[in-house]
Amino acid sequence: MNPFYDFLEQNSLYIVMIIVLLVWFGIFAFTFNLEKRVKKLEEKLNQ
Amino acid sequence: MRAFWKYLLLILMTLVILGGLIPPIVAYPKNFFEFPLIPGLEDKARIIFFHVPTAWLTVLAYLIAMFYGIRYLKKKNIYDDMKSVSAAALGLVFCILATVTGSVWAKFTWGSFWHWDPRETSIFILLLIYGAYFALRSALDSEEKRARLSAIYSIIAFLTTPFFIFIMPRLMIGLHPGSLEIDPATGQIRASANPVIKFQMAANMRVVFFLSLTAFTILYFWFWNLTHRILKLEYNSQKEI
Numbered sequence: 001m002n003p004f005y006d007f008l009e010q011n012s013l014y015i016v017m018i019i020v021l022l023v024w025f026g027i028f029a030f031t032f033n034l035e036k037r038v039k040k041l042e043e044k045l046n047q
Numbered sequence: 048m049r050a051f052w053k054y055l056l057l058i059l060m061t062l063v064i065l066g067g068l069i070p071p072i073v074a075y076p077k078n079f080f081e082f083p084l085i086p087g088l089e090d091k092a093r094i095i096f097f098h099v100p101t102a103w104l105t106v107l108a109y110l111i112a113m114f115y116g117i118r119y120l121k122k123k124n125i126y127d128d129m130k131s132v133s134a135a136a137l138g139l140v141f142c143i144l145a146t147v148t149g150s151v152w153a154k155f156t157w158g159s160f161w162h163w164d165p166r167e168t169s170i171f172i173l174l175l176i177y178g179a180y181f182a183l184r185s186a187l188d189s190e191e192k193r194a195r196l197s198a199i200y201s202i203i204a205f206l207t208t209p210f211f212i213f214i215m216p217r218l219m220i221g222l223h224p225g226s227l228e229i230d231p232a233t234g235q236i237r238a239s240a241n242p243v244i245k246f247q248m249a250a251n252m253r254v255v256f257f258l259s260l261t262a263f264t265i266l267y268f269w270f271w272n273l274t275h276r277i278l279k280l281e282y283n284s285q286k287e288i
Contacts (some may be wrong), residue, residue: 008155009155011090012089012090012091012155013068013090013093015090015091015094015151015152015155016067016068016090016091016093016094016097017068018151019094019097019098019148019151019152020064020068020097022144022147022148022151023097023101023144023148026140026141026143026144026147027266030137030140030270034270034273034274034277037277037281038277041277041280041281041284044284045284
């Protein structure tokens with residue numbers, strides 16, 4: 001099969017790494033969205 | 048939120064990432080820092096430190112959404128509605144994370160990203176229920192009506208959550224750890240004998256696991272605190288203009 005898939009299957013620690021990365025991306029996206037909302041508020045309050 | 052909690056979160060989450068990834072997995076653990084090998088699971092067992100807490104936060108967030116929904120109905124304080132909606136939004140974020148991380152694990156343990164295991168089906172329905180919550184909110188213009196209806200909806204929606212997360216997947220035949228299977232000898236339904244499904248954490252894994260739950264819970268409260276404060280500011284700045 002796909003060599004990348006086989007590699008991951010044999011070294012399953014990397015699968016855990018992918019999962020940790022996914023959680024981190026989710027947290028990052030959420031924080032990024034918060035930042036955007038704060039920025040909008042700042043612009044509004046500075047007007 | 049006090050600085051103490053943020054430092055605690057920093058320390059705990061660092062410990063969880065190190066403690067979850069570093070300990071070697073061996074067939075017969077002799078030292079406290081070794082995790083036992085589960086055939087068919089191997090290193091993938093470590094997902095429990097990062098996937099289960101996201102599912103736990105989903106339940107916690109929906110519970111808090113309901114709690115503040117009820118409080119809104121009692122006191123008609125619009126800030127309670129903000130707390131409720133920001134909890135539900137975080138719940139949805141972590142519900143999606145639980146689904147996606149579980150799906151990646153399923154690809155390498157079961158062979159496909161998605162195949163409607165009872166656990167997958169139940170979290171999918173939960174996603175739909177809370178997706179509908181936000182559809183409901185965006186469909187209503189009147190602030191008071193939106194707060195009232197979504198408070199009522201959050202109560203009804205939360206009543207289904209324990210069923211979908213804790214009960215249904217444990218009552219059905221499936222592949223997710225904790226499911227049942229049919230005994231090939233007698234044809235009766237029984238707790239699964241498959242090592243992956245009957246997987247129980249060793250004592251040292253349990254320590255890391257509970258540290259992880261604590262760390263994610265603090266992370267949740269921090270985010271929740273930030274979101275409802277921002278909502279409050281947005282609301283107040285709108286009123287002034």
